[in-house]
Amino acid sequence: MSVETTLIADDIEGYLRQHEVKDLLRFITCGSVDDGKSTLIGRLLYDSKMLFEDQLASLSKESKVFGTTGGDLDLALLVDGLQAEREQGITIDVAYRFFTTDRRKFIVADTPGHEQYTRNMATGASTADLAVLLVDARYGVQTQTRRHSYIVSLLGIRTVVVAINKMDLVGYSQQAFDAIVAEYQTFAAQLGFEQIACIPMSALKGENVTAASDAMPWYTGPALLPFLETVQVDKDVSNRPFRLPVQWVNRPNLDFRGYAGTIAAGTVKPGDSITVLPSGRSSTVTRVVTMDGDLPQGVAGQAVTLTLADEIDISRGDVLVSSEAPASVSDQVAAHLVWMSDTALLPGRQYLLRVGTAQVAASVSEIKHKINVNTLEHQAAKKLELNEVGYCNLALDHAVAFDPYKECRDTGSFILIDRFTNATVGAGMIDFGLRRASNIHWQKLEIGKQARATLKGQKPCVLWFTGLSGAGKSTVANLVEKKLHALGHHTTTLDGDNVRHGLNKDLGFTAEDRVENIRRVGEVSKLMVEAGLIVLVSFISPFRSERRMAREMVEAEEFLEVFVDTPLEICEQRDPKGLYAKARRGEIKNFTGIDSPYEAPEAAEIHLQPTAEVSAEEMADQVVARMRERGLI
């Protein structure tokens, strides 16, 4: 503030003119307590002279009570707001800080870095233009560094500063710094950042925070604050197609009908042709109204009221878009979802979804996978727990207008609200709309499952054989089918290997592909059951949740789980296809029982335990006997 202080004293009006045209940079700081994040923010506030004497006095008193700096000013205490946090010495929520320099105004979202606070970080990142990631120079790129980087990239931040802090503790070593930079850049290549600035610093000592450090002459780049003052962040959505989600219809009298909202993207001026989504009706803009007078042109970020040439039905939730480049409309979307509630997200459960100003009922139809925020690995998931991130398909009860999140934050983001507690439980970023289902409706069928089954004189059902590779599932299933066929029953068999040659030949053996593999087989089994058949399914199907999914696709009495419980050692000895040997040699990845788990059934209808004494034939008899007991044959 030094240059400005003189200006304030000498020419306050000149200062105000200069201050008036400053722009605003919103950034998030990510790092844990140990990285010195609060100290860094405290330092920025302190060094940019944003502290007053009474605040300093209060800080000095608190430093003695709560401080971790041996009675010296503990700058971190400036930032840790709530009493509970001060006592525990941790930051548990998002706090917003404000400071101004000669060049710019700043709003800092200070968020906790622990894994259990992923939601807070997502919250802080949602309104930030840039992220400052703190890395402890002693430890380099840590798991949490990867996590923070992933979350900020997920929320659409394209510019990051890697603040390599505590350089004083590694002797201001250039070698240490260079190694961390190289490691980070290798890792970050997959995250799509447009700009990565690495700055060596010591927040505690104030090195390279507001001014260049004498301790690190080998570093010739800018200190943190000068960088933040000058960095150009691509946040200008004015050159994108026009979008305005209608917030409120303004009708003071019969002569005026305006549509109030904040321009999410693009520009708008009288004469522009706009389309109302999702209805698709079009009109022409007549005025861009504000209390300061009509505007020749409204731009992204402005809150305006538009009037149109035609009287068309528009209400809150509709989006006014450029007629030349309209937004997407769909009732199904694929999106990344950050779960923010203690109660897990369950597919099929209904939530309220708010996108722009529209609100609809919605459920997750499928979790395609969840993302391990520490390793970025994709994992199969049937639910999302607090702080987990998933890639999901969502089904909405009405079509809504939206854009992909990466194109427009304000029309591509949504929140999920719990219908009972009204809490905000999830935050989503739309990837794209799933158009393929939008025109497919349920066809009403005249002939039902019952009618078909009656014609065959049998009760359709699914016999679901699960067990390790080589357990003997197909052998037993084959014998069961022969016996049923001999009894005059109409059967069919879905075999894991065979289906993978056709229907599922595009799928591999990762967890999420296994989920999809079973989902398809479950759907096919269901169709077969509806055709009146007895369906024998012989699949390893290692995960309980997918077997449950298959079970829930048909009626409860139509599903029999047959657990072929051959121990791994025996399967491996048998190794009929030589697969175990290959897996042991590392030639096959994700092999069930070796490097991919098998979750044994907890309550299978039929539990087969093959021993040397029990033949496959006898086990097939057991299955047929159980079917008879249950009245299926």
Next chain:
Amino acid sequence: MISSTALTHLQRLEAESIHIFREVAAQFRNPVMLYSIGKDSSVLMHLAMKAFYPSKPPFPFLHVDTTWKFREMISFRDQRARELGIDLLVHINPEGVEMGVGPFSHGSAVHTDVMKTQALKQALDQYGFDAAFGGARRDEEKSRAKERIFSFRTSTHRWDPKNQRPELWNMYNGRIHKGESIRVFPLSNWTELDIWQYIYLEKIPVPSLYFAAKRPVVNRDGTLIMVDDQRMPLLPGETPEEKMVRFRTLGCYPLTGAIESNATTLTEIIQEMLLARTSERQGRVIDHDQAASMELKKQEGYF
């Protein structure tokens, strides 16, 4: 306030506040704006007028009168309501009046609780408001820095700092059950300087108490208290002195310290503030009652 495609910081703040006003009007059945007559309230009222133009704001304004406000604040309040043609409600805690509660007789803590916090809750219950706008800013005080823009309150008006709704992008979840309410803070991201600069640029009227003038004050424990009416008991040996003073914040006159100043224009006020070495809340007696006192008051339902 409106120029090319790149918005200045004040334009961004103005648009954000207007967006918040409109969300509340659209999402709630019966909102109210808390009007406290000070500079932040003046800005808030101005933004409300902008948000719904050419309509008037579709909600009333409520002043919780502790009966100890500066007299000038009351006349300013009534004048502004007339000029803007808005619906102004005034609520005074009748029980507090009956018990004769005041800052001198009962101390600042009891007075603030009964005449401000309890009175506010009474008014919200009486009118059944489901959302209430306040002028609080995150830069004012540490516990405010973590406040949401839509801040959920239980049916007993309590704030639970550990159980706040995540608030992402510009999306505000105003869904509540009957009896619950939301406090809304459209000025969350404004700083004291932003407020003054906006008042200056937009020519928003503020009470003249913000400007330096000769006023009768006494010095109590280092705080200059203005003798605004006859209810102020003078201690032995105390005589009001005429001094050039002004106020950085406005509240109950016995609880609001004046500062000696010669700033008689807006630009001089801004200049003085920028060169000042103490924060604006320093003149507020209630913040210093105990550590984290604002956080406690907020939990109990104070704004």
